[in-house]
Amino acid sequence: MKKPFKTEPGRYGAQPMSRDAQERKRQGNRDTPRDAKGRDGARDGGRDGGRDGGKPARSGKTFDKKKSFDNPRRDKSFSDKPRFDKPKQTQAKPSFDKQGSAKNPGSRPERSVHKQGFTTRPTLRINLGAIKANYDRIQDRVGNAKIGASLKANAYGLGAEQVGRTLYGAGCRTFFVATAGEGKILREAIGDNASIYVLNGPAPQDLTLFFAFTLKPVINSLDQARIWTNEADRAKHAPYCALHIDTGMNRLGLSLDESETLSKNQALLGSLGPDLIMSHLACAPDANNPMNAQQLDRFRRIAARFPVMPLSLANSAGVYLGKEYHFQLVRPGISLYGGQATKKANNEDTEPVVSLMAPVLQIRNVKAGDTIGYNGAFRADSDMKIAVLGAGYADGVPVAASGLSGSKGKTSFVTLAKQRVPIIGRVSMDLTIVDITRLTKPPGLGDWAEFRGENLTVDANAIGTIDYELLVRLGDRCRRTYQKG
Numbered sequence: 001m002k003k004p005f006k007t008e009p010g011r012y013g014a015q016p017m018s019r020d021a022q023e024r025k026r027q028g029n030r031d032t033p034r035d036a037k038g039r040d041g042a043r044d045g046g047r048d049g050g051r052d053g054g055k056p057a058r059s060g061k062t063f064d065k066k067k068s069f070d071n072p073r074r075d076k077s078f079s080d081k082p083r084f085d086k087p088k089q090t091q092a093k094p095s096f097d098k099q100g101s102a103k104n105p106g107s108r109p110e111r112s113v114h115k116q117g118f119t120t121r122p123t124l125r126i127n128l129g130a131i132k133a134n135y136d137r138i139q140d141r142v143g144n145a146k147i148g149a150s151l152k153a154n155a156y157g158l159g160a161e162q163v164g165r166t167l168y169g170a171g172c173r174t175f176f177v178a179t180a181g182e183g184k185i186l187r188e189a190i191g192d193n194a195s196i197y198v199l200n201g202p203a204p205q206d207l208t209l210f211f212a213f214t215l216k217p218v219i220n221s222l223d224q225a226r227i228w229t230n231e232a233d234r235a236k237h238a239p240y241c242a243l244h245i246d247t248g249m250n251r252l253g254l255s256l257d258e259s260e261t262l263s264k265n266q267a268l269l270g271s272l273g274p275d276l277i278m279s280h281l282a283c284a285p286d287a288n289n290p291m292n293a294q295q296l297d298r299f300r301r302i303a304a305r306f307p308v309m310p311l312s313l314a315n316s317a318g319v320y321l322g323k324e325y326h327f328q329l330v331r332p333g334i335s336l337y338g339g340q341a342t343k344k345a346n347n348e349d350t351e352p353v354v355s356l357m358a359p360v361l362q363i364r365n366v367k368a369g370d371t372i373g374y375n376g377a378f379r380a381d382s383d384m385k386i387a388v389l390g391a392g393y394a395d396g397v398p399v400a401a402s403g404l405s406g407s408k409g410k411t412s413f414v415t416l417a418k419q420r421v422p423i424i425g426r427v428s429m430d431l432t433i434v435d436i437t438r439l440t441k442p443p444g445l446g447d448w449a450e451f452r453g454e455n456l457t458v459d460a461n462a463i464g465t466i467d468y469e470l471l472v473r474l475g476d477r478c479r480r481t482y483q484k485g
């Protein structure tokens with residue numbers, strides 16, 4: 001079965017099917033058949049009026065009546081329509097037929113019903129209950145292994161303090177952040193009874209933070225080993241740390257040679273006092289990639305040279321590779337936050353956590369032939385009704401999700417009035433435009449459009465990025481609201 005929202009081939013191209021399948025699965029039986037009604041309603045077209053009964057006029061025709069009725073004096077000098085529209089309307093009676101549209105371009109905003117107390121600011125809804133549920137599911141999957149949650153980059157943009165406290169409440173006692181500054185924030189949120197590892201390792205400027213907040217550095221090189229041991233001796237600390245061995249990622253981590261050197265240097269190893277040996281998988285999202293088994297093998301062999309201590313290899317995607325990848329500690333991030341960890345959507349047991357909601361700021365009728373947004377990147381083939389939404393790339397809506405004319409198969413959708421509507425035109429800094437021509441009932445101002453969440457519709461794969469990036473780019477301007485579950 002295809003998705004209820006039908007696209008016109010040629011205008012929006014094919015829909016991203018894999019995401020459709022996933023969305024159907026998520027929605028399950030809650031998905032009401034909105035198609036039949038949707039089609040019917042769309043037939044009254046976008047430009048007529050009177051559908052909404054007693055609500056304020058939406059159409060130009062009713063509007064004119066209202067104008068003279070309200071206040072004849074205002075009739076000539078002022079319009080009820082927003083004033084910026086006036087130059088287009090100078091020649092008395094607006095024309096609504098196709099012919100008239102040459103004289104009168106006719107694209108214009110509508111007066112719409114608006115929600116009480118509506119805001120122009122986007123909202124990020126973060127479901128902490130879903131994070132806990134995802135934590136529990138990963139715990140079920142990894143059995144006796146422990147979970148060291150990845151909270152780097154402000155818990156993937158969701159708020160390290162709230163996410164940290166939630167996971168601590170769920171039983172998590174090991175955390176990973178990228179920098180000592182992130183470690184300080186997390187420590188202050190969760191208290192002293194947990195290990196916080198700093199993935200980027202120690203650097204001279206950050207050492208005071210490491211000591212003050214009892215952070216454990218991840219040692220990524222012999223240089224970092226020396227920085228840490230020198231300073232640790234001086235500060236008379238007996239700190240723990242993790243040793244990070246590079247087994248093929250070629251990013252951070254001790255090389256195999258360095259690891260071997262270190263494993264033979266009892267003095268250095270003794271003063272480092274590692275309590276964890278870890279490595280990181282490069283290709284875990286692709287379960288068939290031979291790199292996974294190769295890294296697993298290297299990791300086992302090099303770890304065997306060190307005294308027995310807990311081992312850790314798997315990130316979220318690694319969790320799904322199977323038991324032999326779990327060792328004593330897994331380090332999931334994205335799966336906790338409802339993102340897609342693997343290529344195949346085989347992490348269907350994660351619950352969606354984040355909804356980016358943007359209010360409808362304006363509804364416009366656009367004439368055939370008009371262009372929409374920056375660069376005129378979208379041209380209306382026929383008369384359209386569009387909605388302008390109050391979130392743009394500053395809030396994390398990727399520019400790559402723009403809906404440009406002729407961009408076949410690359411359309412991104414948002415959910416508005418419970419239906420999928422395509423993004424059209426170029427996403428701008430604060431605003432995104434969607435095509436609502438086919439909506440049964442146009443939204444009111446202040447109604448919320450959902451960019452991601454249960455109806456996750458901006459598909460990372462389709463626009464050439466990854467869920468991680470979509471998450472961490474959710475902007476500071478969004479009002480963050482946290483739900484307990």
Ligand SMILES: *Cc1c(COP(=O)(O)O)cnc(C)c1O
Nearest residue numbers: 150280315316317331332333334
């Ligand atoms: C970010 C990170 C993780 C978590 O990765 P996810 O893919 O989000 O699960 C684990 N380990 C290291 C070293 C990381 O940098």
